[in-house]
Amino acid sequence: MRVIWTPEHQEQIARHSEAGYPNEICGFLLGTQTTDAKTVLEVVPAENSWAAPEEHHRRFQIAPDVFLREERRAREAGWTILGFYHSHPNHPARPSETDREAAWPGYSYLIQAVQHGRAAEIHSWQLRNDRSGYDEEEIITRSLA
């Protein structure tokens, strides 16, 4: 699966991640999907609703009612929820064990590394259907014609 988006989407996530540093930030990727590509049409920041604020530097959660709202909004636009993004402050852009426990197949999980306050590498991952691990997805950044 490939994830296609614009430089503006990438920039939006980088800025959101830096603004939230040293905490983790999160959000949705909405758009359309074919059998081999996901096209991002909107990046939607979401509040980190993890219950313990003192753990926000290493945990994030998107509240279910926010999820319901965004899924409804996507459906009405003829889109779908393609996946989610979150930041890893001072950690590599690889899924952690915490991520795997909570992950769902089918969605893209974009991880933006933030090293000492500055957005670093970004990678996209998809959970295998048997939950045994992740496959990395190619991210294609291109401007809309």
Next chain:
Amino acid sequence: MANRVTVLVPTALRQFANNQETVSYDGDTVGAILNSLTTEYGELRQHLYRENGQLRNFVNIYLNDEDIRYLEKANTPVADGDTVTIVPAIAGGTATEEPITFSSEEIGRYSRHLIMPEVTIEGQKKLKAARVLMIGAGGLGAPMGLYLAAAGIGHLGIVDSDLVDDSNLQRQVTYTTADIGVPKLTATKRRLSGLNPHIEITTHEMRLTSENALELFKDYDIIADGTDNFPTRYLVNDACVLLGKPNVYASIFRFEGQVSIFGAADGPCYRCLYPEPPPPGLVPSCAEGGVLGVLPGIVGALQAAEVIKLALGIGEPLIGRLLRFDALKMQFREYKLRRDPDCPVCGPNPTITGLIDYDEFCGITLTPEVNLKAQQEITPVELKQNLDAGERIVIVDVREPHEWAISKIENADVRFIPLGDLPARMHELNTADEIVMQCRSGVRSAKGLAILQEAGFRKLKNLTGGILAWSDTVDSTVAKY
């Protein structure tokens, strides 16, 4: 009459439900409905339930607009026309699967840190979790490595490709006389793991290049540049800026040292300070200009202090400040550094967005600058014939020590004098001898020939193609590199 309930399946799970967005079942409770769903679509079960049959923590089930957790959970009754929605909770976070703990031996070892309110056990955990990459195991790397290992930096990486040379021992205090000729990283790892067996030390025995730097740096949080040449400094700087990692920088020369932190968020980078390298040869290296042996001990320890502060997140790091130390005056001075808005790598409109050829950028050409006359060249085959004929020939190998360790010309009178040392050591050679200059490919040896010629040597020849050609045409057992 049974209640007909619609189940809304989230996008991610539709592939396990025949790609349907909604399915309908008859039942009396939410639990019964879900049971029918996962009976018909067995693959869904592992994503909704744990092995013990409990709903996964990250699955929320809504009946209409209410979370069943706040109703009667699985026993929540349903009415005809109700909608059950599976809502995946989206959560995660950075890896903390192995909480950082300390053995009683470590507690004792770090006790002078643990009793400081600025550090405590929480700070010591940060040091243990830190991943620091040292570039170079030389004068600066020696004290820095010792103090970082002693402080309990949990993951220490070191890049170097040199062998320990006797001229290192005047300042590189990690090495002993017995280490001469041993790869620096072998000796360093032995010394540091002897000092602190509780840390992980990774040795990267390689030359840092534009090809490997990004891949190598990405697994570390802090980079500490202790190198002594301009191409590597610009390479480390650019790689750190591109990856968003702080570069704790230090340099030394004769009696003076400098320390700063480049590439930190909102801080300047090395190019903001020095947009262009000096012309080649203008600023001598320590090998050429010398260095007071104790100087790197002081400056490398300052560098270690900055790394430790960054890892702990305390104090005022040297971001936007350059600290200069003069050992003769015994004086520290501080200079403010600003981010250059036109910086080609860390400015808002960067023109450098990937690593470049740093030898070329610093004006170091690999093409011969010396044009030798044809009669000053000798091919490997001719040299072999002359040696076999019993001619007295002195071969001067001007390569670096780590290169000699890889391969050399055997069964001949070979003198090893690295090109940089040649001006100071030419007295070891005799102008009466027939001298053949040799290096890897013939370029450096041609420069060496010019140096000796300038000094009055006349019986000089350059081995065409160097040891590479020797391996190709005379002795294939000589390794090429």
